Amino acid sequence: MSILVTGGNGFIGSHTCVELAEAGYDFIIMDNCSNSDEKNIEVIQKIIGKNFKFYNADMRDFNGVDGIFKENTIDSVIHFAGLKAVGESVEKPLEYYENNVSGTINVLKAMNKNSCKNIIFSSSATVYGLNNKVPFEETMPLSAINPYGQSKIMIEKILTDLCKADLEWSAVILRYFNPIGAHESGLLGENPKGIPNNLIPYINHVALGDLPYLNIFGNDYDTPDGTGVRDYIHVVDLAKGHIKAMDYGFKHKGAEVFNLGSGKGTSVFEIVKAYEKASGKKIKYKIIGRRAGDVGMCYADIRKAEKVLDWHAKYDIEKMCRDSWNFIKKQHGN
Ligand code: NAD
Ligand code: UFG
Numbered sequence: 001m002s003i004l005v006t007g008g009n010g011f012i013g014s015h016t017c018v019e020l021a022e023a024g025y026d027f028i029i030m031d032n033c034s035n036s037d038e039k040n041i042e043v044i045q046k047i048i049g050k051n052f053k054f055y056n057a058d059m060r061d062f063n064g065v066d067g068i069f070k071e072n073t074i075d076s077v078i079h080f081a082g083l084k085a086v087g088e089s090v091e092k093p094l095e096y097y098e099n100n101v102s103g104t105i106n107v108l109k110a111m112n113k114n115s116c117k118n119i120i121f122s123s124s125a126t127v128y129g130l131n132n133k134v135p136f137e138e139t140m141p142l143s144a145i146n147p148y149g150q151s152k153i154m155i156e157k158i159l160t161d162l163c164k165a166d167l168e169w170s171a172v173i174l175r176y177f178n179p180i181g182a183h184e185s186g187l188l189g190e191n192p193k194g195i196p197n198n199l200i201p202y203i204n205h206v207a208l209g210d211l212p213y214l215n216i217f218g219n220d221y222d223t224p225d226g227t228g229v230r231d232y233i234h235v236v237d238l239a240k241g242h243i244k245a246m247d248y249g250f251k252h253k254g255a256e257v258f259n260l261g262s263g264k265g266t267s268v269f270e271i272v273k274a275y276e277k278a279s280g281k282k283i284k285y286k287i288i289g290r291r292a293g294d295v296g297m298c299y300a301d302i303r304k305a306e307k308v309l310d311w312h313a314k315y316d317i318e319k320m321c322r323d324s325w326n327f328i329k330k331q332h333g334n
Contacts, residue, residue, distance in 0.1 A: 001026065001075045003077070004030060004076075009031035009037075009040050010036045011036075013029070013078075014043075015183060015188060015235045016080070018183065018188070019239040021050070025246075029052065030054075030081070031054075031057075031081065033056060055068055061106075062106045062109065065110040077111060077120070078246065079104065085148070086126070086293065089146050089147040118170045120172045120174065123156055123174060125231070126148065127143075128140060128298070129144060129145065135301035137259075138258065146293060156257070159171040159173060163253070163255040169255075170252060171249075172248060174257075175258070175300075176261070177300050178230045179238045180235065181320035181323040182235065184236075187330070190327075191331055199214075200275075207325060208329075214283060214286075221297070228294055228298075231262055232320055233260065233261050233320075236315065237313040244305075244309040260300070263302035265299040278325050
C-alpha cells in the first residue's frame with residue numbers, strides 16, 4: 001500500500017510518516033515547505049532508516065498534484081497540508097481560503113481523476129466553536145469565529161458531499177485537539193519561526209531563556225483554577241490514530257468524523273507545573289487579559305474513536321512535556 005502524505009514534512013505529518021513506516025506502509029511526501037524545513041525530510045529518513053520520494057510541490061498547482069498521481073500508484077491520501085495560524089487567518093482570509101479550501105479541492109480533483117478515492121483529513125476541535133458544552137461530541141453543531149476554523153468546516157462539508165455523490169469515496173475526518181510533545185529521539189518536533197502563538201512552543205522558549213516569561217491569557221475562566229483548559233495529546237499518539245483511521249477508511253465507504261484527543265482537560269497552570277517538573281526550569285509567568293476567541297474549556301468525548309477505531313491516547317502530560325523539552329533542548333544544542 002502506498003500513501004500520499006500532503007504536508008508530511010510538518011509537525012503532525014512527519015510523526016505520522018514515522019508511524020506509517022513502522023506499520024509497514026510505503027509513503028510519498030508532498031509539501032511546499034512553506035511552514036517546514038526541507039531538511040526535515042532527511043531527519044524522517046534517518047529515523048525510519050530508509051528513503052522515500054519527496055515532492056516539493058504546492059497543492060494549489062493542480063497539474064503538479066496530478067503529476068504526482070500519474071507517476072505513482074497511490075492507494076490513499078493523508079491530507080495535512082494547510083495553513084494553521086488562527087490570528088494570521090483573520091488578517092489574510094483569502095490566503096487561508098485559497099490555500100486550505102482551493103488547495104484541498106485540487107487534491108480531491110486529482111484523486112478523482114486518478115481513481116484514488118480514499119482520504120484522511122486533518123480537521124480541528126476549533127470547529128466546535130464557542131457555544132457547545134464539554135466534552136465535545138462529533139454530532140454537535142459546528143461554528144467558526146475565524147477563517148481558519150471556517151476553512152475546516154468548509155472542507156468537512158465538501159468531503160461529506162463528495163461521499164454522498166459518489167459512493168466509492170471514503171473520507172475519514174479527524175478533529176484533533178491540542179497536539180504537543182515530540183518524537184522520543186528529540187529529532188522531530190514543533191519549533192515555529194518567530195514568536196510562538198501556542199502554549200508549549202512559547203513555554204519551550206521561556207525554558208530556554210529566549211523569552212522572559214509566559215503571558216497567561218486570563219485566570220478568570222469558569223475552570224477549576226481559572227486558566228484555560230485544553231485536551232493535550234502527544235503527537236505520537238495522534239500519529240498512531242492516523243494508522244487506525246486509515247485502516248478503517250480502507251474497509252468503509254462514506255464520510256466519518258472522529259475526535260482525536262485524550263479526553264482529559266488540563267489547565268495552563270497544570271501545564272506550567274508539569275513542564276517545570278519535566279525540565280527542571282522555572283517557568284515565570286504573568287497573568288494578562290483573555291485572548292480574543294479563546295474558549296475556557298475544550299476537551300473531547302473520545303468514545304467514538306475508542307469504540308470504532310480501537311484507539312486511545314497512551315501518553316500523559318508529563319511525557320508530553322518531557323519530550324517537548326528534550327526536542328527543543330536538542331534543537332538549541334543544549
Ligand atoms: P504544520 O504547519 O507543521 O504542517 C503543515 C504542512 O503543510 C507544512 O509542512 C507546510 O509547509 C505544508 N503546506 C502548507 N500549505 C501547503 C500547500 N499549499 N501545498 C503543500 N504543502 C503545504 O502543521 P501541523 O501542526 O502539522 O498541522 C497539520 C494539519 O493539522 C493542518 O491541516 C492543521 O490545520 C491541522 N491541525 C493542527 C493542529 C495543531 O494544533 N497543530 C490542531 C488541529 C488541526
Ligand atoms: N495560552 C496562554 N499563553 C500563551 C499561549 C496560550 O495562556 O502564550 C493558553 C490559551 O489561552 C489556551 C491554552 O493556553 O487556554 C492553549 O492555547 P494554544 O494557543 O496552545 O491552543 P488553542 O487551544 O488556542 O488552539 C490550538 C490550535 C488551533 C486549534 C485548536 C484546537 O492553535 O489551531 O488548538 O485543535 F484549532
